[in-house]
């Protein structure tokens with residue numbers, strides 16, 4: 001593991017008895033170990049900070065800078081305020097507001113009780129968790145700063161971007177396309193730190209969902225649900241009435257202790273019962289494993305649609321928080337704070353001080369999160385895996401079947417990613433048309449093998465049209481031609497102790513050292529796990545992994561090793577590299593299971 005001397009190559013190091021003599025010579029050469037702290041300068045092959053652009057939205061073929069919404073929104077607001085003031089002068093509107101003052105009939109809950117302790121605490125936890133979720137979510141967006149409505153991520157066809165147009169470079173990579181966001185805004189706040197951001201995002205989300213589940217249950221076993229769930233259609237005229245009252249700057253009476261007004265009730269209802277579940281569903285909608293399972297849904301609501309909707313939910317939460325906090329502060333601060341923190345129906349300062357205590361925790365958590373993550377990334381990786389590794393493992397066990405996509409679904413543009421191989425060994429093979437290429441297979445197998453490209457082409461041909469999903473957020477559909485891994489398994493006959501299959505690349509990873517990745521052996525019998533030597537009916541191009549690459553469609557893109565040189569069957573991967581199951585796992589703190 002990582003506490004071993006960093007300079008030793010994996011083959012020099014002592015191994016559990018009996019293991020070392022099973023490692024085929026040369027397989028593990030060139031492996032390096034990752035560091036256990038994040039150095040912003042050398043991070044990820046020294047990607048320098050790179051700014052994006054202000055958010056832009058595409059309408060047809062034109063791009064609009066969303067910063068224009070600020071002055072535009074202000075003008076619209078002024079017009080609305082003037083309109084609302086005019087409306088309130090009209091007798092019919094005055095009658096309407098008297099009839100619908102804002103708060104509908106309150107179905108019998110104990111008026112003066114305020115919010116019970118569980119509701120106040122779950123409100124606090126919700127706030128605390130969601131800040132990390134939003135920050136890490138923004139970090140994830142910045143790793144592929146474009147949003148699409150189709151599964152094809154064709155440059156120029158995105159509807160939203162915070163990055164310049166894609167340059168003409170045919171080998172432009174998604175990693176080059178990532179941008180930097182300020183360190184105290186995004187989490188962990190340095191460019192291309194998505195591995196760590198995802199542990200925060202997915203890990204804290206499980207806590208947030210648990211908190212939400214407890215909240216849902218308690219809400220409905222007590223009468224408290226009546227605050228949030230409209231029980232009469234009058235909520236709509238009441239919401240309209242409150243909107244007119246707010247906009248006319250003659251605000252409705254704040255009755256939150258007794259009941260929320262129509263607008264409040266609708267906003268809370270949408271946030272709790274629409275936005276929150278939608279966040280979960282669209283989050284899961286981005287899983288490559290689930291998209292191979294729920295194929296019909298995924299054909300219509302593609303991974304990119306899920307990602308775009310997920311971003312819109314993020315925007316809703318952000319908007320809600322700004323307006324909600326703004327109104328808490330301007331409609332009777334002490335009363336409001338007592339409602340959400342002390343539960344005492346008066347103007348005492350108790351609520352204020354509890355709130356200050358909570359805010360101290362929130363601010364401390366906010367400030368510490370980034371430096372802690374950069375100093376202790378392995379802790380984040382391990383705790384994150386403990387929180388969601390089991391779920392990812394569970395999602396992998398799906399009955400994946402081919403046939404979801406047809407030739408018509410093939411993406412016109414398929415992004416490149418990773419570091420291109422530039423060794424003399426690779427160049428020589430490439431110049432020789434890969435005639436001298438040999439795929440070496442060994443480790444815990446009965447029949448180690450060396451296969452040329454011709455040998456591979458003589459094996460039964462397997463084709464599949466599948467969707468690739470990169471951890472950074474882009475996707476693409478391609479047709480892959482090659483050999484099923486189950487055919488390879490029948491050829492080499494793995495020993496019963498073999499639990500993991502390690503794919504080594506001819507290319508290096510971002511920080512130097514052989515790129516590799518370990519896959520569970522159960523995946524090798526899946527119908528959608530194969531070695532591809534062809535892509536879209538042509539020889540596999542250089543940029544996409546020539547001469548041979550892996551496809552395992554229940555995992556994310558970084559596990560699809562390109563430029564494969566060797567395959568090793570092992571009992572465990574703890575003595576390979578830093579021992580985390582792959583190059584990005586060792587160097588960028590990814591998880592070795594990433595079906596999500």
Ligand SMILES: Nc1nc2c(c(=O)[nH]1)N[C@H]1C(S)=C(S)[C@@H](COP(=O)(O)O)O[C@H]1N2
Pocket residue numbers: 414415416417418419420469470471505506507508509510515543544545557558559560561562563
């Ligand atoms: N050898 C090697 N394989 C690699 C990578 C790499 O850097 N080196 N990048 C991975 C990542 S992050 C992705 S998303 C896919 C991209 O494959 P593509 O370039 O064919 O789209 O390859 C994966 N395989």
Ligand SMILES: [Mo]
Pocket residue numbers: 417470471472557558
């Ligand atoms: Mo990727």
